[in-house]
Amino acid sequence: MAEGQSLLMRKTLLVITGASQGYGECLAKTFAQRLPSGSACLLLSRKPAKVEEIRTENMEAFYEKFDQSNFAECGRLFIQGMMDKNGIKLADYEQTMIIHNSGVLGDLTKFAWEMEDKDMVANVINVNITGMILLNSALMQCCEDAGQKNISIINISTLAAVMPLPSCSLYCASKAARDMYLQVLAKERSWVRVLNWAPGPLDTEMMVSCRQCADDELRQSYIEMHEKKTLLTCSQSAEKLMLLLERNTFKSGEHIDYYDVKE
Amino acid sequence: MAEGQSLLMRKTLLVITGASQGYGECLAKTFAQRLPSGSACLLLSRKPAKVEEIRTENMEAFYEKFDQSNFAECGRLFIQGMMDKNGIKLADYEQTMIIHNSGVLGDLTKFAWEMEDKDMVANVINVNITGMILLNSALMQCCEDAGQKNISIINISTLAAVMPLPSCSLYCASKAARDMYLQVLAKERSWVRVLNWAPGPLDTEMMVSCRQCADDELRQSYIEMHEKKTLLTCSQSAEKLMLLLERNTFKSGEHIDYYDVKE
Numbered sequence: 455m456a457e458g459q460s461l462l463m464r465k466t467l468l469v470i471t472g473a474s475q476g477y478g479e480c481l482a483k484t485f486a487q488r489l490p491s492g493s494a495c496l497l498l499s500r501k502p503a504k505v506e507e508i509r510t511e512n513m514e515a516f517y518e519k520f521d522q523s524n525f526a527e528c529g530r531l532f533i534q535g536m537m538d539k540n541g542i543k544l545a546d547y548e549q550t551m552i553i554h555n556s557g558v559l560g561d562l563t564k565f566a567w568e569m570e571d572k573d574m575v576a577n578v579i580n581v582n583i584t585g586m587i588l589l590n591s592a593l594m595q596c597c598e599d600a601g602q603k604n605i606s607i608i609n610i611s612t613l614a615a616v617m618p619l620p621s622c623s624l625y626c627a628s629k630a631a632r633d634m635y636l637q638v639l640a641k642e643r644s645w646v647r648v649l650n651w652a653p654g655p656l657d658t659e660m661m662v663s664c665r666q667c668a669d670d671e672l673r674q675s676y677i678e679m680h681e682k683k684t685l686l687t688c689s690q691s692a693e694k695l696m697l698l699l700e701r702n703t704f705k706s707g708e709h710i711d712y713y714d715v716k717e
Numbered sequence: 718m719a720e721g722q723s724l725l726m727r728k729t730l731l732v733i734t735g736a737s738q739g740y741g742e743c744l745a746k747t748f749a750q751r752l753p754s755g756s757a758c759l760l761l762s763r764k765p766a767k768v769e770e771i772r773t774e775n776m777e778a779f780y781e782k783f784d785q786s787n788f789a790e791c792g793r794l795f796i797q798g799m800m801d802k803n804g805i806k807l808a809d810y811e812q813t814m815i816i817h818n819s820g821v822l823g824d825l826t827k828f829a830w831e832m833e834d835k836d837m838v839a840n841v842i843n844v845n846i847t848g849m850i851l852l853n854s855a856l857m858q859c860c861e862d863a864g865q866k867n868i869s870i871i872n873i874s875t876l877a878a879v880m881p882l883p884s885c886s887l888y889c890a891s892k893a894a895r896d897m898y899l900q901v902l903a904k905e906r907s908w909v910r911v912l913n914w915a916p917g918p919l920d921t922e923m924m925v926s927c928r929q930c931a932d933d934e935l936r937q938s939y940i941e942m943h944e945k946k947t948l949l950t951c952s953q954s955a956e957k958l959m960l961l962l963e964r965n966t967f968k969s970g971e972h973i974d975y976y977d978v979k980e
Contacts, residue, residue, distance in 0.1 A: 628846075
């Protein structure tokens with residue numbers, strides 16, 4: 455897709471992970487207002503997404519239960535099955551847009567040298583990295599099978615992907631890996647539009663865990679952001695992302711932070 | 718440990734993963750020549766390490782079978798058991814040095830959007846990230862238990878951790894994650910010396926796979942390095958690392974490449 459031409463103008467099949475709440479849900483609603491008629495959204499999450507609230511005249515919405523830590527669900531057959539079940543044909547759309555929003559923080563009450571809980575560590579790495587890579591490959595292969603060449607991939611990244619934050623070692627490491635995986639992809643497939651989007655400090659459920667993190671200074675800064683109400687709403691952040699996608703002048707694979715984007 | 722004081726002067730317990738061949742084996746031999754009398758090395762790898770060739774007057778060497786993809790082996794009990802079995806007492810040494818050398822490339826014949834082989838993808842991520850984090854935590858907790866405060870951690874990183882290389886998505890992503898995990902650790906524990914060391918393009922087994930990678934340009938460059946004999950020997954690279962550890966002026970958590978170090 456040519457750079458500079460808005461990514462929001464084509465009839466789109468949107469796939470969003472972690473779409474049942476928080477930022478993922480907000481993104482689904484925001485895209486539903488912006489995408490042209492005939493678009494559709496496949497909402498993937500462990501908990502049911504609010505399909506009725508998300509669906510608009512322009513954008514049909516479908517929900518499928520999905521757990522990114524279950525690799526069987528991240529395979530091409532499973533994903534193609536979801537599409538078939540809902541009558542979604544990739545070739546009917548002018549582009550496929552994948553939003554990798556699903557992710558977990560891990561135990562922020564522990565420091566990097568205290569990461570001994572095998573199940574917890576493995577779960578963070580599996581959900582944030584392995585499952586995401588498998589799902590991304592499956593979706594891109596489905597596009598390949600359907601002859602769909604117009605693909606945009608938006609990874610919901612974080613400042614933590616590029617800045618080491620004490621007591622956030624698993625989150626930092628796994629998000630750095632995601633950014634890097636997509637940077638490689640962007641180099642490999644020049645025509646795919648890839649964005650590593652750091653949405654800013656959002657007032658979501660995740661922030662409750664952040665306010666309990668082990669590092670005193672970081673914890674205090676999260677508590678202050680909460681008390682002084684300087685956290686961003688999901689909508690504020692989603693609108694900035696829309697601006698980026700409309701302008702569509704970012705370098706594919708780039709990591710862009712909310713605060714980097716000028717109105 | 719004070720910066721600027723050589724890290725090679727103290728009686729050291731060295732732990733090296735992937736020590737049976739290639740760079741890991743070379744590092745073990747190099748340290749054996751440099752560390753002071755009374756030092757010891759615990760060699761961890763799937764295949765047996767050549768203990769007799771590594772052991773010197775100054776450095777005792779022990780081998781234990783170890784598979785970083787088996788998380789049970791990355792736990793504190795298992796690691797402490799290995800030490801006990803070999804009569805290693807952490808408190809007997811003036812420092813513990815951990816060399817995270819173990820790692821796998823993944824299937825370089827596939828591009829990022831072709832990462833559909835669940836077992837292969839999971840294995841790369843498990844060995845390079847999850848197992849490494851669990852082992853590192855276990856070793857640091859063993860040090861904590863023994864009151865050992867002098868800890869140095871050297872991650873065998875790569876240019877691929879900081880530069881996206883086509884057809885190396887899993888390697889790039891997992892190595893970026895390792896770097897980041899240790900950057901966080903370096904911020905959390907200012908007295909631990911942490912180095913992300915990119916050893917340069919080494920003439921090892923791994924290069925055979927590199928010469929078969931999917932990306933034409935990268936594959937050609939690896940083939941040329943091989944033909945023109947511009948790859949580094951493991952010893953060349955190990956010597957540069959010794960220089961860095963002697964100088965001990967690096968910023969903890971820093972990523973340093975072979976070619977960045979001036980003699």
